[in-house]
Amino acid sequence: MQFALIDDIAVHYDFRPAGAGASDAGPVIVFINSLGTDLRIWDEVKTRLGSDRAVLTYDKRGHGLSGIGATPYTIERLAHDLIGLLEKLSIARAVLCGLSVGGLVAQGVHALRPDLVAGLVLSNTAHKIGTAEMWNARMEAIGKDGLASILDTTMPRWFTPAFRVPDNAAYAGYRAMFARQPLDGYIATCAALREADYTAAARAITVPTLCIVGDQDGSTPPDLVRELAGLIHGARFEVIAGAGHIPNVEQPAAYTDLLRQFLQQIPPHIPQGD
Template sequence: MQLATINGIVLHHRLTGAPSSGPVVVLINSLGTDFRIWDDVVSRLAGDCATLVYDKRGHGLSGLGDAPASIATHAADLAALLDHLAISQAVICGLSIGGLIALDLHATRPDLVGALVLSDTAHKIGTPQSWNERIEIAKTVGIAGFAYGIMEKWFTPAFHAARPDELTAYRTMLVRQPVDGYVAACEALRSADMTEQARRVSVPTICVVGDQDGSTPPALVRALADLVPGARCEIVADAGHIPCVEQPDAFAALLGAFIVSSSKRG
């Protein structure tokens, strides 16, 4: 188990491969998940690059602490973790809230960001009202109160029908997330607007989205790609909000090709 005390909390992370042997890819997980959602992608990238996954603040085995509930807090955690691991620059791939964290990291520590992969995310996700409603249910009923609805957004009907055991496991992952950590992340999303940060991106960027994403639909991700200078949008067929789980071959292929092309541009 790889652990580090970062900004007053313990962050659970896993660095695979040697950073000196090639590019480092940082994979940031989505709201209500831990870094296991990246396992199938990490295994497909093995040998081509080093990968870093971590449980963001308040998720998985990482602590929550008492820092402000903001995207900036999460970005500062990632910056400090990269500094701790002596990773001077990486390809930053963020899923959902992870995409907002990636954009904030680029804005505050551009030296750490060689390229961006913004997956199933947007410059602004949801509305204050929608997040307030989610927060209220989490606090009063628990995450289980909306878990089945979340599964419908995360995964396609085909996944529900063909992979019921995995569906059950990912629902369990969601409902076992610490409520206070989940709520803090919702509060961060409620106030987050990365429009200006997206317009100022200066590194190679690709936006990726599942064609059946129920949380950040393709039109919303295309709108983000339109904001980012030089970005393009790629659609993953037969995938919902978490294509790295549902279609790891396609996701890893897109990511691998982008890493090669962005390194040539650099």
């Protein structure tokens, strides 16, 4: 396991350089996990990508094996964590692929340090997610009864009925992943989502951008993700069939295919000025 001290926490990450013989000119692909998950949600996509590109996954603050630190959070705080990790690893150019709150973190990094961002994959996310009333109600509920108390209302938004069957061991595993996330970190991230509005920042995005959503996403439905794509000049919008809020888990082949196609649009080198 790999850890880096970033400000007040230790961040758990996994960095896989490009394999021998692969070109190292392309940007590093950075995957940012969603609320209530950790870096393992990207395992199948990483496997399918192979070793021809460098890949970084990490547990955002308050999730997985990363520290919790001071609470509550803001998206800017989460973005600064990723910027610090990129600097620690001497990564000067990246394609950020963020899922749900991870997509807001990706937008936050672009707003703060556009020089680091070669492209954006904004997956199952938006410029603004939910309402203050919704997030406050969720924080109150889990503060009283824990994360397991909202499993049966959360999982139908995450996964399709075909995935949520008793004999699917992976479904049982993702339920366990959700329930075992640090409660304080989850609540602090809900607070960040409650306050986040990246509408203006989305309009300022100029790098190549791909917006992805599952056709059965119950957390950030297709119309919401389409709205985000409409704010970004030239953004591409794609719907993955047979998937909910986490299509990289339910439909990893389709997800990876879209990612590969998008990466071909990213220039291998940083353009040089006159």
